Amino acid sequence: MPAKIVVQDLTKTFASDTGALRVLDGISFTVDEGEVVAIVGPSGCGKSTLLNIVAGFERPDEGLVQFDGATMTRPTSRGILISQHGSVFPWLTVQQNLMFGLNGHAMHDKESLADRYAAMVGLNGFEASYPHELSGGMLKRAELARALVVKPDVLYMDEPFAALDALMNLRMRNELLRILAKERHTILMVTHDVEEATYIADRILVLSPRPTRIQTSFEVSLRHPRQLTSPEVQELRAAILRQLGVDSFSD
Amino acid sequence: MGQTQVARAAAREAGTIQLISMPRLKQVLPSVAVIAVLLGVWWSVVVATSSVIFPTPWQVVNGIGELMRDGTLWQHIAASLFRVGTGFALAALIAIPLGLWMGWTRGAFTTLNPLIQMLRPISPIAWIPIAILWFGVGNVSPIYLIFISSVFPMVVQTIAGVHTIERRYLWAAANFGVSRYTLFRRVVIPAVLPQIIVGMRIGLGVAWLVVVAAEMIALRSGLGYLIIDSRNAGNRYDLVIAGMVMIGLIGLMLDGFMRLLERLKAVRWRYAR
Numbered sequence: 001m002p003a004k005i006v007v008q009d010l011t012k013t014f015a016s017d018t019g020a021l022r023v024l025d026g027i028s029f030t031v032d033e034g035e036v037v038a039i040v041g042p043s044g045c046g047k048s049t050l051l052n053i054v055a056g057f058e059r060p061d062e063g064l065v066q067f068d069g070a071t072m073t074r075p076t077s078r079g080i081l082i083s084q085h086g087s088v089f090p091w092l093t094v095q096q097n098l099m100f101g102l103n104g105h106a107m108h109d110k111e112s113l114a115d116r117y118a119a120m121v122g123l124n125g126f127e128a129s130y131p132h133e134l135s136g137g138m139l140k141r142a143e144l145a146r147a148l149v150v151k152p153d154v155l156y157m158d159e160p161f162a163a164l165d166a167l168m169n170l171r172m173r174n175e176l177l178r179i180l181a182k183e184r185h186t187i188l189m190v191t192h193d194v195e196e197a198t199y200i201a202d203r204i205l206v207l208s209p210r211p212t213r214i215q216t217s218f219e220v221s222l223r224h225p226r227q228l229t230s231p232e233v234q235e236l237r238a239a240i241l242r243q244l245g246v247d248s249f250s251d
Numbered sequence: 252m253g254q255t256q257v258a259r260a261a262a263r264e265a266g267t268i269q270l271i272s273m274p275r276l277k278q279v280l281p282s283v284a285v286i287a288v289l290l291g292v293w294w295s296v297v298v299a300t301s302s303v304i305f306p307t308p309w310q311v312v313n314g315i316g317e318l319m320r321d322g323t324l325w326q327h328i329a330a331s332l333f334r335v336g337t338g339f340a341l342a343a344l345i346a347i348p349l350g351l352w353m354g355w356t357r358g359a360f361t362t363l364n365p366l367i368q369m370l371r372p373i374s375p376i377a378w379i380p381i382a383i384l385w386f387g388v389g390n391v392s393p394i395y396l397i398f399i400s401s402v403f404p405m406v407v408q409t410i411a412g413v414h415t416i417e418r419r420y421l422w423a424a425a426n427f428g429v430s431r432y433t434l435f436r437r438v439v440i441p442a443v444l445p446q447i448i449v450g451m452r453i454g455l456g457v458a459w460l461v462v463v464a465a466e467m468i469a470l471r472s473g474l475g476y477l478i479i480d481s482r483n484a485g486n487r488y489d490l491v492i493a494g495m496v497m498i499g500l501i502g503l504m505l506d507g508f509m510r511l512l513e514r515l516k517a518v519r520w521r522y523a524r
């Protein structure tokens with residue numbers, strides 16, 4: 001099976017006051033269809049830049065990104081970005097937000113599709129609400145539903161649940177796993193939360209500090225739902241943290 | 252048991268009534284008090300200096316009554332509102348599309364912005380001779396002056412609105428691959444709408460502000476004309492101040508109307524947080 005996403009030798013340099021700042025320094029990896037890949041790295045290492053390039057929003061200086069074998073030059077609706085701070089349109093209701101990306105459907109079909117996906121993420125009864133009337137967790141659900149309703153192959157997630165409180169963060173992880181069990185998507189997520197990565201991902205790539213390269217890769221073959229307290233997960237977590245230069249004192 | 256329930260309901264009702272009226276009263280009371288104090292100072296200064304030409308507040312009230320009785324007050328108000336309304340509507344009609352275009356298209360901005368920034372600081376009073384030359388002494392000249400004074404604040408606000416649309420929203424729109432039409436109708440215009448409303452509030456405020464200057468060249472009507480004419484025809488300073496009071500009161504009402512726009516569902520997000 002050919003890889004869904006191929007990333008080859010990406011480099012990116014930003015101009016800064018003190019001269020050129022090299023952010024990405026030759027990054028290559030692939031993501032297979034249906035795979036959940038998490039990229040973890042220290043803050044400021046260029047995780048978001050990497051994801052923005054892979055999703056087609058920014059251009060690399062060198063290297064290329066292939067999506068289904070074709071070179072990415074701009075974003076497509078087959079891969080939706082869930083941004084860190086959320087991008088649910090505040091001037092549209094939940095239903096209007098969900099219908100936003102649905103082109104070429106009849107109005108009635110759009111509405112019923114939107115309502116079905118709102119119900120799927122637990123937002124039934126809030127279709128007519130405006131985003132400022134929703135809590136942070138509900139906003140994330142709306143954003144997730146808006147992405148899923150266009151039936152993308154890939155979800156790009158940038159620190160998807162970082163802005164939520166700890167309890168809602170846990171809930172949304174389970175929600176995501178529940179949805180993944182129902183509709184098999186390919187997911188590429190970046191996060192600084194090692195626990196989140198070990199809970200969700202099939203494979204974890206660890207980035208080095210700037211200029212960023214891929215330092216290590218961990219295959220996670222544990223089945224869902226994973227027990228975060230189990231020895232295997234704890235061992236994995238400690239190994240990733242060691243890669244990030246943090247010693248774990250959990251045992 | 253039943254009695255306590257009734258008593259509780261009554262107490263709750265009293266509480267509700269208080270909730271509605273008390274804060275409002277508390278809000279209005281200080282500003283009314285300040286105005287009352289100023290009126291008192293004005294009155295006592297006029298009496299103390301026994302001025303023959305400067306009127307007391309009561310003489311102004313009588314002046315307003317006189318204008319109301321002979322019906323000229325309503326004619327002046329209607330004439331002024333018509334000119335401001337027309338000038339402002341024309342300005343909005345041009346400023347909002349122009350601002351959207353200039354905000355969105357880099358070339359349009361770099362080409363037109365210097366011109367707009369040059370025209371913007373020119374006082375509408377400086378335009379009076381040219382307005383007379385072009386349009387003569389009639390309704391068109393004051394409408395032109397009102398137009399020229401309110402068009403620039405609205406252009407500038409609309410441009411700023413487009414420039415400050417957050418990137419994440421434009422990216423989301425690009426991600427879903429919507430048409431240019433949908434992008435504008437569903438993302439750009441709603442995102443800028445709160446700023447457009449701010450621009451319209453400023454624009455209407457400025458339009459009403461220059462009504463006196465604009466009506467210096469008006470023919471026999473308008474609150475500005477009333478003020479100039481009352482001074483020229485016999486130093487009727489009670490009517491001068493009556494005109495000023497009416498301009499102030501109507502200005503307050505106009506701003507109140509514009510503020511109603513901020514309650515639109517589609518722009519509440521901007522003010523709710």
